[in-house]
Amino acid sequence: MESTVTYDSELNLKATELRLGLPGRDEYEKQTPPIVRSNKRASSDSAEESRLKSNSSVSDAGNGDRETAPAAKAQVVGWPPIRSYRKNNFQPKKTESESVGIYVKVSMDGAPYLRKIDLKVYQGYPELLKALETMFKFTIEREGYNGSEFAPTYEDKDGDWMLVGDVPWDMFISSCKRLRIMKGSEARGLGCSV
Amino acid sequence: MSEDDERATDLSGGGIVSSNRTRCCGGSVASDCPSQFPDQVLENVLENVLLFLTSRRERNTVSLVCKSWYRLEKQTRSELFIGNCYAVSPRRAIERFQKILSLVLKGKPRFADFNLVPLNWGAHFTPWVTAMAEAYPWLEKVYLKRMSVTDEDLALLAQSFPGFKELVLVCCDGFGTSGLALVASKCRQLRVLDLIDDDVMDDEVDWISCFPETGTCLESLIFDCVECPVNFDALEQLVARSSSLRKLRLNRHVSIGQLHRLMVQAPQLTHLGTGSFSSAGDPAQGDQELDLISDFAASKSLICLSGFRDILLDYLPAIHPVCANLTSLNFSYASINAEQLKPVICHCHKLQTFWVLDSVCDEGLQAVAATCKDLRELRVFPMNPSEDSDSPVSEVGLLAISEGCRQLRSILYFCQQMTNAAVVAMSKNCPDLVVFRLCIMGRHLPDHLTGQPMDEGFGAIVMNCNKLTRLAVSGLLTDKAFSYIGKYGKLVRTLSVAFAGDGDMGLRYVLEGCPKLQKLEIRDSPFGDSALFSGLHHYYKMRFLWMSSCQLSRSGCKEIAQRMPRLVVEVIRDRVEEEMDDAVEKLYMYPSLEGPRDDAPKFVTIL
Numbered sequence: 026m027e028s029t030v031t032y033d034s035e036l037n038l039k040a041t042e043l044r045l046g047l048p049g050r051d052e053y054e055k056q057t058p059p060i061v062r063s064n065k066r067a068s069s070d071s072a073e074e075s076r077l078k079s080n081s082s083v084s085d086a087g088n089g090d091r092e093t094a095p096a097a098k099a100q101v102v103g104w105p106p107i108r109s110y111r112k113n114n115f116q117p118k119k120t121e122s123e124s125v126g127i128y129v130k131v132s133m134d135g136a137p138y139l140r141k142i143d144l145k146v147y148q149g150y151p152e153l154l155k156a157l158e159t160m161f162k163f164t165i166e167r168e169g170y171n172g173s174e175f176a177p178t179y180e181d182k183d184g185d186w187m188l189v190g191d192v193p194w195d196m197f198i199s200s201c202k203r204l205r206i207m208k209g210s211e212a213r214g215l216g217c218s219v
Numbered sequence: 220m221s222e223d224d225e226r227a228t229d230l231s232g233g234g235i236v237s238s239n240r241t242r243c244c245g246g247s248v249a250s251d252c253p254s255q256f257p258d259q260v261l262e263n264v265l266e267n268v269l270l271f272l273t274s275r276r277e278r279n280t281v282s283l284v285c286k287s288w289y290r291l292e293k294q295t296r297s298e299l300f301i302g303n304c305y306a307v308s309p310r311r312a313i314e315r316f317q318k319i320l321s322l323v324l325k326g327k328p329r330f331a332d333f334n335l336v337p338l339n340w341g342a343h344f345t346p347w348v349t350a351m352a353e354a355y356p357w358l359e360k361v362y363l364k365r366m367s368v369t370d371e372d373l374a375l376l377a378q379s380f381p382g383f384k385e386l387v388l389v390c391c392d393g394f395g396t397s398g399l400a401l402v403a404s405k406c407r408q409l410r411v412l413d414l415i416d417d418d419v420m421d422d423e424v425d426w427i428s429c430f431p432e433t434g435t436c437l438e439s440l441i442f443d444c445v446e447c448p449v450n451f452d453a454l455e456q457l458v459a460r461s462s463s464l465r466k467l468r469l470n471r472h473v474s475i476g477q478l479h480r481l482m483v484q485a486p487q488l489t490h491l492g493t494g495s496f497s498s499a500g501d502p503a504q505g506d507q508e509l510d511l512i513s514d515f516a517a518s519k520s521l522i523c524l525s526g527f528r529d530i531l532l533d534y535l536p537a538i539h540p541v542c543a544n545l546t547s548l549n550f551s552y553a554s555i556n557a558e559q560l561k562p563v564i565c566h567c568h569k570l571q572t573f574w575v576l577d578s579v580c581d582e583g584l585q586a587v588a589a590t591c592k593d594l595r596e597l598r599v600f601p602m603n604p605s606e607d608s609d610s611p612v613s614e615v616g617l618l619a620i621s622e623g624c625r626q627l628r629s630i631l632y633f634c635q636q637m638t639n640a641a642v643v644a645m646s647k648n649c650p651d652l653v654v655f656r657l658c659i660m661g662r663h664l665p666d667h668l669t670g671q672p673m674d675e676g677f678g679a680i681v682m683n684c685n686k687l688t689r690l691a692v693s694g695l696l697t698d699k700a701f702s703y704i705g706k707y708g709k710l711v712r713t714l715s716v717a718f719a720g721d722g723d724m725g726l727r728y729v730l731e732g733c734p735k736l737q738k739l740e741i742r743d744s745p746f747g748d749s750a751l752f753s754g755l756h757h758y759y760k761m762r763f764l765w766m767s768s769c770q771l772s773r774s775g776c777k778e779i780a781q782r783m784p785r786l787v788v789e790v791i792r793d794r795v796e797e798e799m800d801d802a803v804e805k806l807y808m809y810p811s812l813e814g815p816r817d818d819a820p821k822f823v824t825i826l
Contacts, residue, residue, distance in 0.1 A: 111600060
């Protein structure tokens with residue numbers, strides 16, 4: 026039982042809620058569906074919808090499509106056709122006092138290179154995981170990393186290695202010092218993810 | 220600036236380097252009797268003439284005349300252009316052309332830029348660089364677009380070509396700063412290192428420090444797409460010892476104070492990318508503005524200006540001294556409004572290329588139209604690239620541009636609303652248009668004043684702009700629009716279609732009507748198998764066809780593959796585990812001399 030009031034209350038019950046799977050999942054299902062790799066059904070459905078609408082009646086199309094997006098914005102993969110680095114660049118002008126990024130190094134077992142990413146760029150775990158997949162060209166199983174060859178882990182302020190996704194997002198970005206994409210077999214020791 | 224541009228020498232041909240057929244001309248040149256005096260003279264003459272022939276289309280024609288012309292042509296060709304890396308194998312290219320000095324190689328389909336092509340699809344540089352390392356030791360130039368390049372590839376390149384001069388990588392990925400370090404340190408004759416819109420990995424290697432210490436041949440250093448910071452002191456010293464440097468485009472980690480220090484070292488620059496154009500990281504200084512004004516005043520040769528990644532508007536007036544000379548200005552990363560644009564643009568009388576964000580609004584575009592009478596290329600990018608945002612530019616801006624900039628050749632315009640009238644007006648005011656790309660971001664949107672489809676607008680473009688070679692359509696479009704394109708678009712080589720058309724006829728009109736069509740990319744449009752069959756007569760002349768989220772079936776595509784043995788028909792799935800049902804989500808097909816490629820990942824099925 027959850028009440029929407031808890032978002033703002035001091036107790037912040039939502040953040041400390043014990044649950045399976047990644048924290049914050051509910052909120053993110055409403056946002057832009059991830060592109061290409063995961064959640065294919067969402068994007069193909071919206072493409073289906075728009076195609077059906079366009080086939081049914083020409084005059085409808087103008088109005089019909091506006092209603093395709095419910096409360097959520099059902100964004101379509103790769104549309105409008107803008108390269109992703111242009112999309113990332115458009116942020117409201119920062120004043121000097123505004124946030125600097127939270128840069129952490131990311132390494133992957135077996136890869137000869139490492140990267141640095143700015144955690145502030147991502148709104149939550151789904152986006153972060155998607156970005157890691159893109160960067161290192163591999164896939165992560167979303168639910169519990171089982172059956173996955175690789176699992177993303179991070180070193181927190183205390184020097185402990187944890188599985189990415191164990192704690193609420195805000196807590197994660199404030200305590201994460203570096204990321205390491207471990208081979209699945211090693212990561213299993215880190216904590217229960219089922 | 221080369222975002223999706225064709226180079227000056229890229230006259231765009233089919234993907235296959237040239238036809239396999241050679242005909243012997245009747246009894247003239249006897250290639251088997253070289254001792255005959257007149258024939259030898261003829262060959263020598265031809266060989267000398269061919270040295271001046273650089274256009275690859277003309278060379279392809281020469282090679283078709285007869286066997287001896289074919290032979291001479293292939294001996295004298297020095298630039299190899301391969302529009303589709305899978306159309307021909309490295310081995311075959313090397314067998315034919317033995318003296319290549321310069322390679323242009325293009326890989327992934329353009330829709331890969333918009334995440335429509337899964338990762339690891341292909342376009343690997345490795346087999347090419349490996350083959351060329353042995354065959355072309357005198358290679359000087361490599362230009363790659365949408366290729367996957369690894370650090371190992373760059374290492375091999377750096378060590379294999381002692382005379383290497385130019386490396387240009389556009390929209391490439393797979394390499395990092397370690398690869399760049401190797402190129403910088405080993406290519407001692409390097410004149411050009413241009414990284415444009417690449418995804419460069421941060422290996423924490425200080426590649427800027429790796430250039431030769433005693434002075435470099437560098438003429439062009441472009442790294443604005445590199446997301447990781449560079450060692451500034453090393454950069455400053457590099458610029459100081461590169462007396463030939465004319466083009467420098469900095470990344471966003473270079474502050475305005477640092478820009479000043481670099482401009483002092485290099486007043487001879489013709490092309491400058493300013494980096495962040497903000498003072499984050501600079502020690503507080505009062506007279507930074509004055510420094511910058513004098514830097515720009517001293518840059519007498521500056522004709523191309525870009526950058527402004529995190530623009531501090533207070534400093535924008537510093538560029539005024541160069542505005543009157545500018546032929547190219549790129550503000551597409553700077554969110555400036557009309558009032559901020561006007562004082563700058565009013566000086567830019569010579570401007571030919573202008574890239575900007577829609578934050579300048581219709582009013583800003585009107586200011587452009589009022590001053591930039593020689594404008595050839597305009598690109599207006601959206602600040603908020605989504606379907607349901609308010610767009611500050613509309614048909615008003617388009618109309619103003621068409622009325623003020625009659626010399627316009629190329630336009631890319633993102634907006635949320637448009638009218639047929641404005642597009643028709645542009646077709647009449649700017650008859651020299653070669654590239655017309657209009658993106659109405661809301662899908663299926665009609666003319667917002669009349670409620671009509673956008674057919675008439677695009678129809679007018681193909682009808683009135685007789686030189687049009689590239690077209691991208693959007694908005695609500697019926698098959699009528701495509702009938703216009705098929706009827707009038709006789710020179711169209713590249714066509715991009717999204718969320719358009721009523722049914723198969725639309726695609727048929729295009730495939731049957733456009734004889735020069737080479738690159739066709741379609742998404743989310745109701746075209747099915749029978750439309751695909753209507754293009755069988757033409758596919759061998761094309762570079763590629765991309766169709767995604769249309770209504771194609773596997774059986775239909777399979778039949779195409781069977782009927783056209785030299786066409787590679789790829790069906791691409793997003794995940795390997797997806798069911799292999801009959802519907803084809805993504806089709807990519809292209810003519811090739813090699814048959815199915817052997818590096819296809821699991822999610823690609825070649826029919």
